[in-house]
Amino acid sequence: MARNTPTITSIETLRNPEYPRIIWVRIGSSDGLFGLGETSFEPATVETWVHENAATYLLGKDATRLDQHWDKLNGYGARHRARSSDMSGLSAVDMALWDLHARRHNVPLYEVLGGLSRDRIRIYNTCAGYSYGVKRAGRLSTGDVDYRPEQPYEDQQAFMTDAGALADDLLSNGITAMKIWPFDKYVDKTNGQFISMSDLDEGTEPFRKIREKVGNRMDVMVEMHSMWNLPSAVRVAKSVEPTEPFWFEDPVPMDNIDALAEFRRSTPIATTASETVATRWAFREMMVKQAMTICMFDISWVGGISEAKRISTMAEAYRMPIAPHDCVGPVTLAFSCQLSLNAPNALIQETVRAYNATWYMDIVNRLPNIESGFVYPDDEPGIGMTLLDSFEKDENTTNRLSEV
Ligand SMILES: [Mg+2]
Structure with missing residues (x-):
């Protein structure tokens, strides 16, 4: 019998020229929750990987299958064993999925x-x-x-x-x-x-x-x-x-x-x-x-x-x-x-x-x-933090959204 699990509905990347090395990734699921990830270096390359590779695979998928998604995304293009923009993109996506996972259970990530x-x-x-x-x-x-x-x-x-x-x-x-x-x-x-x-x-x-x-x-x-x-x-x-x-x-x-x-x-x-x-x-x-x-x-x-x-x-x-x-x-x-x-x-x-x-x-x-x-430790769910409204609404913050 199929389990009723939440699906991944959106993948968003955010950047701000004040922090030219960094990119944030936010993943939303059908239960209305969001998880946050982050990485640095080559943010434009990472952004392209997130939307063209990760989003294409992840959107509509079961949000609870964390290990399977890591394995599939690592297989996109080539299997890496070195630091790369692809691996940084996968890192940020994995982080967002885990923050989301812990928030769904309403417990701290630890x-x-x-x-x-x-x-x-x-x-x-x-x-x-x-x-x-x-x-x-x-x-x-x-x-x-x-x-x-x-x-x-x-x-x-x-x-x-x-x-x-x-x-x-x-x-x-x-x-x-x-x-x-x-x-x-x-x-x-x-x-x-x-x-x-x-x-x-x-x-x-x-x-x-x-x-x-x-x-x-x-x-x-x-x-x-x-x-x-x-x-x-x-x-x-x-x-x-x-x-x-x-x-x-x-x-x-x-x-x-x-x-x-x-x-x-x-x-x-x-x-x-x-x-x-x-x-x-x-x-x-x-x-x-x-x-x-x-x-x-x-x-x-x-x-x-x-x-x-x-x-x-x-x-x-x-x-x-x-x-x-x-x-x-x-x-x-x-x-x-x-x-x-x-x-x-x-x-x-x-x-x-x-x-x-x-x-x-x-x-x-x-x-x-x-x-x-x-x-x-604290008792906050997930990683215990979200992006500030003032940061998201900053006139220089740009975002790109992929959704189902
Ligand atoms: Mg060092």
């Missing part, structure tokens, strides 16, 4: 993922400034610094000038871990092929300043943005090791997993990778090769919340913790917090206080419950 594994999850602050990665389309640039003293947190400027004072300020707000990338500015000198002793001396200064000011009370993550060759990444790691950082993130590009594994074996400090990797098949190889210590992914690029959950479970089988990425937008942060509260092997959740205090709040009606260095 409940349909399997419930809470903890009462709160520790956060770390990525020391980005307000505008880092926000105002320009295209890939991140090493020079993507735009000092705006009128904004509450210019943590990126601060880590390069007085990292000790920044660490002290974070601690006074209950934040006990921070991520910085002081070596990025030397990459362009050699296209990441070599780093000199004097640049290493200068680049390690923020780490020494943090230890001098706050001792070992602060955990410090080293972001390397996959911009160095293997020998240079190893040199950078050796130079920071005396200050005992928490992890090295994306030390080398993720196109050769053997090189990443060699980096990991070269240092006693944890290796974290990688937001640049997508799908369970790519992560499978990284896990089999023991290429990293800590598994990081971005939910809005990796294949959505369902793929992130699968990869988290795979990581658990290797006794490997997960650390979900934030930096795309408020919706992705919401999904990450839900998974960090749910997954038994979640270690820590990335947040950016400069974003939470400013532009994230211009887009959605509420943010995850972050207080004194931790994220706490």
